[in-house]
Structure formats: structure tokens, C-alpha cells
Amino acid sequence: MSSFNIENFIKDSVRELKAYKVNEADQHKKALKLDANESNYILGKNIKKKYADYIKDTLINLYPDPNSKNLLESVEKFYGIPPKNFIFGNGSDELISIILLSLKKDVTVNIPSPSFSMYEIIAKYNDLNAKIIKLNDENFDLPDNIALIDDKKLKNLYFFSYPNNPTGNHFNRKIIYGLLENKNNLVVADEAYIFFSDEKSFLHELPKYENLIVLKTFSKIGLAGLRFGLLFSGDKLINEFKKIKLPYNINSLTLSSIEFFLKNFDEFEKNIKKTVKQRKNLYEKLSTLPFIKVYRSDANFLLIKLNDEKYKVKFDNFLNANNIIIRNFTGGMELYYRITVGTEKENKKLIDYFTELSESL
Ligand SMILES: Cc1ncc(COP(=O)(O)O)c(C=O)c1O
Incomplete structure (x- = not known):
């Protein structure tokens, strides 16, 4: 009998990849886990009880209902965008995948570097042409000549993590507008971290730009485990993405949970404010250590x-x-190295550790 040959079945672009490695915190040793940009604040007692009450009657025997009126209305109210212009994803990772699954092979996928690694990984296994845009060394901004490189005849998609992961800065907004003006470009504004920033979202630009896609996620503010992201775009694009999205991609418990948390968002507002305050403190303290340079974020x-x-x-x-x-x-x-801003206690622990190390260097 001939042997099973994986090369006969699996695309080269998949075989050439390495599986994404997730760090596992060693629970026994009580790891200081600051690697994945999660929120380390856990829900307060009262809200936890109300939450448990809210989701306890979720009908898990039925397929989830992503068109739940209650949920759609809450999202519309929260973001000010009508339901016809958004879809939900199992995290925004899934939405990045949906965008890239929909593309023709002659669209170049432009990815700043350094930036979120999944843009390139997903582009690769979809056999798309991924082009890396090296960010300026001194300020991690987009190169000024990007508009010149931007050939009006070729079709391009641009991913912009806004603010950028892992550098923490916003790219020059004017450059992004310049790219949006060219209708041979699709521009994705991935606003995974915008909750922590004073910059304006691109959401309100949707009526003006049919070639704009905005991504959001609830992972960074305390709901990473629920896996919930949103994609917003104009009618033309969203109607295509709706065809690719799997019908029941978000489970019922997540849908009920999001419904609940959108109505009880103060809990997260509070923690976002704490994180921003802690970021400032951590920045100031780490900046005093001579063995590292710290970037503003x-x-x-x-x-x-x-x-x-x-x-x-x-x-x-x-x-x-x-x-x-x-x-x-x-x-x-x-x-x-990228350090997630933790709770006050965690940050203090980290600063103490790094100070101890600094003194021994
Ligand atoms: C820029 C950016 N976009 C998207 C994601 C994916 O988030 P999720 O799939 O948890 O919504 C991340 C996660 O780290 C990210 O950094």
C-alpha cells in the first residue's frame, strides 16, 4: 500500500506555516501574565451575580440567534450604526479571515511591520500576495511616501491597527484618508485598542467611504474569553461578507453575554479608565530604568x-x-517586548522585579 502523502492534499501555503503558539500561564507558580493584551480586571461580585442571572435561561438546545432584536438594537445604540452595516465575528480574528477569504487573488494585502501577526498569517494561507510596509524606525509611523507607492491602477487592501499593536501609536490619519480617496484601495481600520485612546474612531467615516472597513473587539476590555468582534462597512462590502460568514459563528452564551454587557457597560468604562491611569504610571516608572527604552502608547x-x-x-x-x-x-x-498594562498590584510587582534586575545588571 502506498503511504499517505500530505503534500497531495494540503496547500503549500498551509504546510509552510507554523501553528500559532499560545503562551500558557503556569497556574501553580502564579505567573505574572502580561503578554496577550487582555484585561486582568475581573468582574465585581454584584455584576457577576446579575450576569449569571441574565444568561442562565439561554436556550443552548437551539442554534444561536444572531438577529436577536435586543442585541441588534443594543449594538446600534452603542455604535450608532444600523444593523444592516455590521456583522459579528468569533473575535475580530474571524472577521480578518472573512475579509481575506473574500478577496480576489490580484489584490495585494499591505501590512505594516511591526503589526498584528494574524494579518500576514491569514493572508498567506489564503494564497494572497502580502506586502510588508516597514514602519519608520524612529516613530513607528507609516512611511511618508506610501501614497507614491500606492499605484492607482493596482488593487490594494491595507490593514491598519489603530492604535497599532505592538507599537501603541496611531498612524498618520491624513495618510489613511489619502489611501481611502483612491477607490482601488480597501482600507481596514482595526480599532481593537481604541477604547484606551483619545483618537476618534473611523466609524463615522463609513457614509463617506464605501471602501472602508472598521473592526472592533471586546477582547481587550475584559471579555477576551467570550470571543466577540464586530465588522462595520458600507452596504456593498458588508453584503459580500455576509455571504461568507458562517451562519452560527457566535455561540448563544456569548450573544446573551454581549447583550447583558452592552447594557452594563459602566463596569468596563471604569476598568478602561483604570488601565489608562496605570499605563501612565507604568510608563513613568519603567522609563526610569536605564536598561530599557519605553515607547509611549x-x-x-x-x-x-x-x-x-x-x-x-x-x-x-x-x-x-x-x-x-x-x-x-x-x-x-x-x-x-510588549507588556500588557495590568492591575495596580501587577504593575507594582513588575516594576519591583525590573528594578531588582536593573540593579544587578
Ligand atoms: C490589532 C488586533 N486586531 C485584532 C485582534 C484580535 O482580537 P480578537 O480576535 O480577540 O477580537 C488583536 C488581538 O490581539 C489585535 O491586536
């Missing part, structure tokens, strides 16, 4: 860079030994 994380290559091994060993989980990078970014 409008998101719920801070990017740091080791000031010298010689600290790398010692730093990594120190993180390991103390069970501190932060995000490290590859591909020329080995000296950079």
Missing part, C-alpha cells in the same frame, strides 16, 4: 526595547525564573 500595553544586546539572555532568563510572561518578538525585533 495609546493602547493597553507598552512596548519596550532592551538598550543593549548584552542584556537579552539575562533578561529572558530573569523573566523565566520569575514566571513573568510578556510578549517577545522574532524577525529582527528580538530586543523588543
